Every structure is written in C-alpha cells, then in structure tokens.
Amino acid sequence: MRGGGTMNAQRLPRSPRTGLQVLRTGLRALRTGLRGWGGVGAMAAVCALAVTFALLLPLTQSHGDGSTGTGGQGVARGIQAKVAAECENPQxxxxxxxxxxxxxxxxxxxxxxxxxxxxxxxxxxxxxxxxxxxxxxxxxxxxxxxxxxxxxxxxxxxxxxxxxxxxxxxxxxxxxxxxxxxxxxxxxxxxxxxxxxxxxxxxxxxTGQQVLAPKSSTIKGYDKTLAGKRICSGAGSTALELLRKDRAAKKAGVASADIETVVPSQLDCLVRLQLGQVDAVVTDSALAASQAAQDPTVELKGEAFTTDYYxxxxxxxxxxxxxxxxxxxxxxxxxxxxxxxxxxxxxxxxxxxxxxxxxxxxxxx
CATH class of the missing domain: 3.40.190.10 (Periplasmic binding protein-like II)
Structure with missing residues (x-):
C-alpha cells in the first residue's frame, strides 16, 4: 500500500480466534495506519479492506482439530497473490x-x-x-x-x-x-x-516470441501444428518459461510437443535444427530473424505471439x-x-x- 499505512501479514492473529475477531483486529490496525490520509480516502480504504477481510474469513477459522488454524497463512497468500498480480508491466x-x-x-x-x-x-x-x-x-x-x-x-x-x-x-x-x-x-x-x-x-x-523452423516444415506458427514436434529453447530463457507454462495448461500443439531439448545458447538450437535433432525453435523474434539470416533453409513461422522488451x-x-x-x-x-x-x-x-x-x-x- 502507498501513502501512510502498510500491512504486515505476519502480525495478523494466528491463534484460534474467530473470524470476527480477526476482522476487528485487522481493521483497528488499519485505521491506526491510515491516520493522516484524509477522511474520505481513509474511509474508502477501510471499506474496501473490510470487504477483503470478510472474503478471507473462511481462511481464519479453526479446523476444529486442535490446530492453530491457517488464518495467518491464508491472509499472507492473499496479499502475495495481490502483489504478484500488480506485476503486469515489469518493463x-x-x-x-x-x-x-x-x-x-x-x-x-x-x-x-x-x-x-x-x-x-x-x-x-x-x-x-x-x-x-x-x-x-x-x-x-x-x-x-x-x-x-x-x-x-x-x-x-x-x-x-x-x-x-x-x-x-x-x-x-x-x-x-x-x-x-x-x-x-x-x-x-x-x-x-x-x-x-x-x-x-x-x-x-x-520484440516477441516466435517460431523458427525449416522452410519445408508443416509448422505454421505457435499453434496446433506444433503437436508432436520436438522444440528447442534456451536454458533460462523466456521461451522455455512460456513453453513449460503452456504445456502445463495443455495449450493446443504445445501439450503434446517434446520441449525437453534445452541448450545453454540460442545458437545451439539452430545447430540442432540444422542437424534434424529438433523440428522447431522458439525464441525472441529478433534472434530468430538473425538465425534465419544465417541459414537460408529456415524461416520464421507465423507472427510473434507475445510482446517482450529487452x-x-x-x-x-x-x-x-x-x-x-x-x-x-x-x-x-x-x-x-x-x-x-x-x-x-x-x-x-x-x-x-x-x-x-x-x-x-x-x-x-
């Protein structure tokens, strides 16, 4: 939060209190932290966070098994998710x-x-x-x-x-x-x-991510034509992160593709492609274009399907x-x-x- 108040999930109650007690405690702490924000802004923030606490109440309840409950962890996860969601434009x-x-x-x-x-x-x-x-x-x-x-x-x-x-x-x-x-x-x-x-x-x-493949290939881009194909990417690259994410999400084409060929350098992917050890390369469009310039038998397939910045x-x-x-x-x-x-x-x-x-x-x- 910007302005005067900050929230620390570790300070929220973790003892087996009722959800209402957690809500009241959290709101008291919030009102204290918001002093100096101004009446209207503070009241709006209190109301908004009251709703947030209410939604999180189920996470603050004891399981009835003698444990201390999961209130603190649940709220912490909620805050972490909010922070993660805020990173929409890292550039x-x-x-x-x-x-x-x-x-x-x-x-x-x-x-x-x-x-x-x-x-x-x-x-x-x-x-x-x-x-x-x-x-x-x-x-x-x-x-x-x-x-x-x-x-x-x-x-x-x-x-x-x-x-x-x-x-x-x-x-x-x-x-x-x-x-x-x-x-x-x-x-x-x-x-x-x-x-x-x-x-x-x-x-x-x-730049953006794009597919590089032989001109004679039936691959048309980052789509279902990648099904069953062997794809190369660089270790620690944005392409590899994307492939793994889309594989887990069972995205068409990538879901059944072989994405296990991971190399230290992008140039190694071009060599693997030339040797016939893989069917396609996924990398930044700018790098793919440079690799296509090195080898006239390969070309970029389809359009760039992400927007990325160096x-x-x-x-x-x-x-x-x-x-x-x-x-x-x-x-x-x-x-x-x-x-x-x-x-x-x-x-x-x-x-x-x-x-x-x-x-x-x-x-x-």
Missing part, C-alpha cells in the same frame, strides 16, 4: 533517469583497472558476435555491443573501457548476483520473475547504475545513436517497418 519498473554517480558507479571508477565489466553474447548474429571473417583479432560487434560502448563512454569517458564476458543464457542472473559482471547486455527480456532477482533499465528494444540488467539494489543507464538510453535515442545501430545491424533482417524498428517509449516507476 515500467525502472528508476527515473539520472546523470549522478552513485556508490555503484563510484566503485567501478575506483578500481585499479577502471573498466565496465559486461556480460554479453558472442554467438548471436548481429547482436553480439565475432565476425567469422575477422580472424583471431576479430572484435565483438552487434547491436548490443554498440550499446555497451555507448554506456562505457558516458560513465568512464572511453567507449573501449569495457571488459566483455561471454555469459550463457542461464548464467545471466547468477553472474550479476555473484558480482562477476556489472551489467548484462544480452538480449535479456524484462519479466516479472526476473525483476524479483535483478534490476533493469528501461526497455531498449521491443533491458540492461544490473545487480539488485544498484539503482544508481540503472538510473544512469536510463539517462544514457534517453540520449542514445535522441541523438540518433540507437537508430544508426538498428539500421546497421538489424534492419537487414527485421526491416524498416517492423515494430522493432523504433526504440520503445520508456515509462518509469
């Missing part, structure tokens, strides 16, 4: 842009080797990869890599003050938590589950770094840097009329 939870140096940025600048340590991909064509014709000295390049250089230039004054670390899909969050990297710039989708573990910048790219991920609590990145992204959009990078790397595969061809409009918490 809008980033802090307001700021050009200030906070403690995270100061710590980076204070290093003996003051470079930005960034987790990236080195196998995603046009996003983060090494030019196969570049020889042993080939540098990482791509849309994500351009963004990293821009961030380093703003924070450290040198676009090359970067230490790149190749991080597999399923190691992105652990790498941040363990302090192995300062940030992840690796086609990382902002999701409700992930914002619980790491912090994100505002979105820097709009964000720069930083360690939980590093809000100063997230806010600074948001400021950099604002400038990157305004001065044409974002568009120039898109035109160079992604326009050949995604086109100029795609929804992804323009930077998403940011919203902050």
């Amino acid at each position: 809008d939870q980033s802090p307001q842009p700021s050009s200030l140096d906070g403690k995270t940025i100061e710590a980076i600048k204070a290093r003996k080797d003051p470079r930005l340590i960034v987790g990236v991909d080195q196998n995603s064509y046009r996003w983060g990869y090494r030019d196969p014709n570049g020889g042993k000295t080939a540098e990482l390049e791509g849309f994500d890599i351009d963004l990293v250089h821009r961030i380093a230039k703003d924070i450290l004054g040198d676009e090359n003050a970067v230490k790149f670390k190749a991080i597999p899909t399923n190691q992105r969050i652990p790498a941040l938590k363990d302090g192995r990297v300062d940030m992840i710039v690796r086609t990382m989708t902002i999701t409700c589950d992930r914002v619980k573990e790491v912090a994100f910048s505002a979105p820097y790219f709009l 964000g720069v991920a930083v360690k939980k609590g590093a809000n100063d770094l997230a806010a600074r990145v948001n400021r950099i992204l604002e400038q990157y959009r305004q001065d044409g840097g974002w568009q120039a990078s898109y035109d160079k790397w992604l326009s050949p595969t995604l086109g100029t009329k795609s929804e992804s061809a323009k930077p998403p409009v940011p919203r902050y918490k």
Whole structure:
C-alpha cells in the first residue's frame, strides 16, 4: 500500500480466534495506519479492506482439530497473490533517469583497472558476435555491443573501457548476483520473475516470441501444428518459461510437443535444427530473424505471439547504475545513436517497418 499505512501479514492473529475477531483486529490496525490520509480516502480504504477481510474469513477459522488454524497463512497468500498480480508491466519498473554517480558507479571508477565489466553474447548474429571473417583479432560487434560502448563512454569517458564476458543464457542472473559482471547486455527480456532477482533499465528494444523452423516444415506458427514436434529453447530463457507454462495448461500443439531439448545458447538450437535433432525453435523474434539470416533453409513461422522488451540488467539494489543507464538510453535515442545501430545491424533482417524498428517509449516507476 502507498501513502501512510502498510500491512504486515505476519502480525495478523494466528491463534484460534474467530473470524470476527480477526476482522476487528485487522481493521483497528488499519485505521491506526491510515491516520493522516484524509477522511474520505481513509474511509474508502477501510471499506474496501473490510470487504477483503470478510472474503478471507473462511481462511481464519479453526479446523476444529486442535490446530492453530491457517488464518495467518491464508491472509499472507492473499496479499502475495495481490502483489504478484500488480506485476503486469515489469518493463515500467525502472528508476527515473539520472546523470549522478552513485556508490555503484563510484566503485567501478575506483578500481585499479577502471573498466565496465559486461556480460554479453558472442554467438548471436548481429547482436553480439565475432565476425567469422575477422580472424583471431576479430572484435565483438552487434547491436548490443554498440550499446555497451555507448554506456562505457558516458560513465568512464572511453567507449573501449569495457571488459566483455561471454555469459550463457542461464548464467545471466547468477553472474550479476555473484558480482562477476556489472551489467548484462544480452538480449535479456524484462519479466516479472526476473525483476524479483535483478534490476533493469528501461526497455531498449521491443520484440516477441516466435517460431523458427525449416522452410519445408508443416509448422505454421505457435499453434496446433506444433503437436508432436520436438522444440528447442534456451536454458533460462523466456521461451522455455512460456513453453513449460503452456504445456502445463495443455495449450493446443504445445501439450503434446517434446520441449525437453534445452541448450545453454540460442545458437545451439539452430545447430540442432540444422542437424534434424529438433523440428522447431522458439525464441525472441529478433534472434530468430538473425538465425534465419544465417541459414537460408529456415524461416520464421507465423507472427510473434507475445510482446517482450529487452533491458540492461544490473545487480539488485544498484539503482544508481540503472538510473544512469536510463539517462544514457534517453540520449542514445535522441541523438540518433540507437537508430544508426538498428539500421546497421538489424534492419537487414527485421526491416524498416517492423515494430522493432523504433526504440520503445520508456515509462518509469
């Protein structure tokens, strides 16, 4: 709750009281917490929560078996469900842009080797990869890599003050938590589950999940034509989470599909597809388009069936770094840097009329 009052489920009565006693106690605590809100607002909140408590009364009753009942746990579950439901737009939870140096940025600048340590991909064509014709000295390049250089230039004054670390899909969050990297710039989708573990910048790219399959395949998209097919996805990816969710919900096609092929890198899915070990790949449309550009025998099937956003991920609590990145992204959009990078790397595969061809409009918490 915003304003003056907060509710702590652990303080609600858990002894074998009657539901009416729990309701009265909860409302007394609420009235105390709401002081200073103003008469009309407080009364409205009290009435609304009175209804909520009334609906939860069955959970506060004793089972009559001598146990202490499940009142506290029931109310806690209700509050947790409400919190979960509030995460409808995780891409809008980033802090307001700021050009200030906070403690995270100061710590980076204070290093003996003051470079930005960034987790990236080195196998995603046009996003983060090494030019196969570049020889042993080939540098990482791509849309994500351009963004990293821009961030380093703003924070450290040198676009090359970067230490790149190749991080597999399923190691992105652990790498941040363990302090192995300062940030992840690796086609990382902002999701409700992930914002619980790491912090994100505002979105820097709009995408969606899509199916990639051989041109000769009978698969038409994310639908019943996937029935009985072998599907590959990346470990720790949004695609895998979605496949498991839809499998459990018995969604047409996915319900009978084989989704057990899970690989560390999205490029491994393309290799499995080329070897005939799987029939389709589910991944972000932007990555799928890049993989189709690498292999003319495969293509995107159907339309993107979700709306997803990529964000720069930083360690939980590093809000100063997230806010600074948001400021950099604002400038990157305004001065044409974002568009120039898109035109160079992604326009050949995604086109100029795609929804992804323009930077998403940011919203902050």
